[in-house]
Amino acid sequence: MNAEIITIGDEILIGQIIDTNSSWLGQELGKMGISVIHRTSVGDTKQDIIDALNAAKKRATIILITGGLGPTKDDITKNTLSEYFNSKMVLNEKVLEWVTQIFSKRNLPMIDSNNFQAMVPENCEVLFNKNGTAPGMWFDIDDKIFISMPGVPFEMKSIFADEAIPKLKGKFSFPVIIHRTIQTCSIGESFLARRIENWENELPAHIKLAYLPAVGQVRLRLSGHGTDKTKLNEEINALVKKLYELIGKNIFGEEEDTLQKVVGRILTEKKKTLATAESCSGGFIAHLITSVPGSSTYYKGSIVSYANEIKIKELGVTEEILKTAGAVSEECVKQMADSIRKKFDTDYAIATSGIAGPDGGTKEKPVGTVWIGVSSKNETTAQLYNMGDNRERTIERTALQALDNLRRMILGIAK
């Protein structure tokens, strides 16, 4: 089973927006066992849209179309589809009711262009758009499926996931495909690959492994294909179990977990609290932690001590430490972690100090040198890293490494 994606909109061609819809759709289709074989972007121009539809029809069984469904004049996808399929535009009462409801909730008047949102080609089935006024449309023509959706990502995503996928599953029979994502950190891709080499070599042919690296993290995705869902699930569970035996210390979560979510979950479960003292990470750890809803139950706050005088005044770092070891040192981050834990009266604390660059590096402490300290009521430890010479990456890597070091301390996982 294969698919083609057509994205419509001048704003895509001129590069005003980056097309993230196509890659999201590619991933979602892949999970169902549908291969995307071709992608096309055209402007809001009738003939170009028709040419793209004709070309796609020759190649693919499922044609996904996004964009060009807005209420303004430049959006012509709907009328073009109607013409392409020799259909005619009719008013859809359900859509009209929904659009009217949206506008009345926002206390806005319905104007003609909004009524137009409820007009659809007669030969389509409407796919409900719970997040907006432009309905999705499903055309089943000679066993080719054309699905038209708005270009706004969150509208498109819910229409595709909630409306289109169930209809596709009703129309076609798909193989059983099961995905499991294992989230790892504090280990690079090549080292990880070496650690699980034998395990990977012994994977059966119907279960594939993908390495999906991101800054400071590598996701491992297992994709199993088969016919018996229960059996496939058992196989994958057994493989994941072995993976935990091999690299359990580096696995911080599964599926959509992030380190900040996992740390928050652990602290909530254990009813423990956290504070941070950040120098080189400049508040980014605090930002990651507080980006998680509900973080106020376990996170008390941070002192971002960008200036050394703040380290002295607020975090008990002594002139002596700064003079002998320096601000980027084991002594300094340990002192910072210990002080903030006591000062903010929390169970745990994180501290960072380093040289994010581009300036400030020396021969002994080059740009990228970072000390990370973690502290509990029992112990305060610190570790040295080199995070590379890109300021942005250094900040991000430092924050994620710090969260993982805390996770390991709380769970009693040795390095």
Add this chain to the structure above:
Amino acid sequence: MNAEIITIGDEILIGQIIDTNSSWLGQELGKMGISVIHRTSVGDTKQDIIDALNAAKKRATIILITGGLGPTKDDITKNTLSEYFNSKMVLNEKVLEWVTQIFSKRNLPMIDSNNFQAMVPENCEVLFNKNGTAPGMWFDIDDKIFISMPGVPFEMKSIFADEAIPKLKGKFSFPVIIHRTIQTCSIGESFLARRIENWENELPAHIKLAYLPAVGQVRLRLSGHGTDKTKLNEEINALVKKLYELIGKNIFGEEEDTLQKVVGRILTEKKKTLATAESCSGGFIAHLITSVPGSSTYYKGSIVSYANEIKIKELGVTEEILKTAGAVSEECVKQMADSIRKKFDTDYAIATSGIAGPDGGTKEKPVGTVWIGVSSKNETTAQLYNMGDNRERTIERTALQALDNLRRMILGIAK
């Protein structure tokens, strides 16, 4: 003059990577006056690449091809192009020398697959890749230009900017096009449009305006087309001058400026210092400020007072304020701003307190309610906002609004 973009690679179709190259190229081509009329993505499959080339040749004068130039077997773009143009692969000595140099610098052995990087179709001109081993290629066939470049964004960008653009300018004559970007904030797109409506209506036909909205900001881009560069520049300067008269208070910078860069520049120039006290923004302001290299010269740090007890203990907020006005109040952020300025001994301070959600909202203070305070040695002021019901956006909008409020206070710009 028009162009078409072909991106090649299975990883694009399955959605493993997001294609950012095409939008970057779309923007760069647009700046030169070249319209992108079509974009295609195909996998690493010979026939699909050939079909895409044939289709593109019919539509466009310039065909830009990215991807599929790596040293591994799945990358077939180069051989396919050679075959497509009835050429043959030959060794390019200059490329070989460059590739050899790269490998010797990294102390890596040259293996066959690296030698292959120096093989190119005989009928192409090599475009030097200063950032990698895969050369760019320029084919001039029957007055159609085919440019093949690697898919790695920073390699592609330098080849296009440094090698392809000069060659395109030599081959074709382009109109003079001048772009100016004006960065505005603290005003929504529709309000901005109303404020500059007359100015916009009076723009001459050869100068176009684009609204480029982002979270908390709207960029205005003027694109002038003409033949006389000096005259066009003067025209645009005059228009920009009028724009400053109309909405000067909302203009914080031009071109690639960000609020954090601009605030940093102002503080540096005036030799002033800054501290922050963040509640709902949770360290994100500190992160934005410290993401700018050199920020340690004017930024001393932050207290992220996520828990109320920290507001009391560290920022002089009284039980009385919390009981009567609450943590999300004018009194509270003013106290926070004032305290952190004195505590960290800075010239200026920012404070935030609000309800980022999804929980914690009340009828009087719904999710999105945010107070922002700014403080100098002369005065401390605070303003109330509603940032909407999305946690991530609320944090981002709060941070940018706070930076703009500080900018206005320092520069003495009234609301």
